[in-house]
Amino acid sequence: MKLFDLFRRRSSSTQDIAAERLRLVLTHDRANIAPGMLEVLKDEIIAVISKHLDIDADKVVVNFTEDNRETRLMADIPVHTARSRRAEGKV
Amino acid sequence: MPGKIITVSSGKGGVGKTTTTANLSIALAMLGYRVTCIDADIGLRNLDVMLGLESHVYYDIINYVEGHCRLRQAMIRDTRYPELSLLPAAQTRGKEALKVEDMVRVAHEAAEMAQFVIIDSPAGIEHGFRYATAPADLVLVVTNPEVTALRDADRVIGLLEADGYAPAQLILNRYNPELVRKNGMLSAETVVDLLAVDLIGIVPEDSKVLAASNQGQPVALDDRSAAGRAFRDIARRLSGEDVPIEALQERKFLRKLFGSRRKELA
Numbered sequence: 182m183k184l185f186d187l188f189r190r191r192s193s194s195t196q197d198i199a200a201e202r203l204r205l206v207l208t209h210d211r212a213n214i215a216p217g218m219l220e221v222l223k224d225e226i227i228a229v230i231s232k233h234l235d236i237d238a239d240k241v242v243v244n245f246t247e248d249n250r251e252t253r254l255m256a257d258i259p260v261h262t263a264r265s266r267r268a269e270g271k272v
Numbered sequence: 273m274p275g276k277i278i279t280v281s282s283g284k285g286g287v288g289k290t291t292t293t294a295n296l297s298i299a300l301a302m303l304g305y306r307v308t309c310i311d312a313d314i315g316l317r318n319l320d321v322m323l324g325l326e327s328h329v330y331y332d333i334i335n336y337v338e339g340h341c342r343l344r345q346a347m348i349r350d351t352r353y354p355e356l357s358l359l360p361a362a363q364t365r366g367k368e369a370l371k372v373e374d375m376v377r378v379a380h381e382a383a384e385m386a387q388f389v390i391i392d393s394p395a396g397i398e399h400g401f402r403y404a405t406a407p408a409d410l411v412l413v414v415t416n417p418e419v420t421a422l423r424d425a426d427r428v429i430g431l432l433e434a435d436g437y438a439p440a441q442l443i444l445n446r447y448n449p450e451l452v453r454k455n456g457m458l459s460a461e462t463v464v465d466l467l468a469v470d471l472i473g474i475v476p477e478d479s480k481v482l483a484a485s486n487q488g489q490p491v492a493l494d495d496r497s498a499a500g501r502a503f504r505d506i507a508r509r510l511s512g513e514d515v516p517i518e519a520l521q522e523r524k525f526l527r528k529l530f531g532s533r534r535k536e537l538a
Contacts, residue, residue: 194455195455196462199457200466203419203422210430211430
């Protein structure tokens, strides 16, 4: 997998890299949050949700989406259920 | 009816604000419009040099604001197109010498005498940017197809939106279609998509721009220059004409012929 990633990174053009880097800085600039703060925010969200729900903290994804200058914070938080626990063999 | 006040801004320095101001001003004058361009970069006067009028400077905008001369006395008539005049910046003063209200008043007075008033904003987003954009009916944000310049352009657009100031339109300067085809430069389509702003023109990279500034003869005067043509096209769009953007048309045409090889952004 790592080898594959390395290959992919090499093959992507500087045009694609520029577009992705620009997309990221614009998102953070527009939302007025430093990229490092997003990680802190993510940890705090996990802590709050964990009080009430059994969640899979390792698989939480928190990031911004952009649609025509409208920014949204999206949090994808997998919740452990009886079924998911059985599937992971944790019952 | 007073003329339209257009401010040329960018955030980042060195992307071609003064070049754009000089060329759009002369291109509008070539179309027969009465144009006054104002150099708002107090302390770093350059629009006079770009237009080849540096030896004609006598009074400047600060002299006028402080009551040492009349507006007409401070304005320099262009040597090629009498429709064009320049109000030069002061060279030995700082930005603080000009208050926002002063700039608004000067711009409106200039607009009484001209059909277009083009203001060359200083770089940055501080006081100079504030006074330069305050009187504008339209702000042209000049940028280059580089992450740094585009980030700053987005910041400027955001500030203009937040203040409820004039609408902003983008000029993509120093565009290299060949490099875009080789996937080594951001395409105009990607830039417009990410910045979510109206594009009013694409100015191709052109060695004639430097030759023109070397001589104080803006490239818009050169019939054979691609950049000059792009500036003349933007001037026509500003005057209300519907002129297709050349660099985008080429890409549409090529895509029709060969199909798109460009990876769409996620």
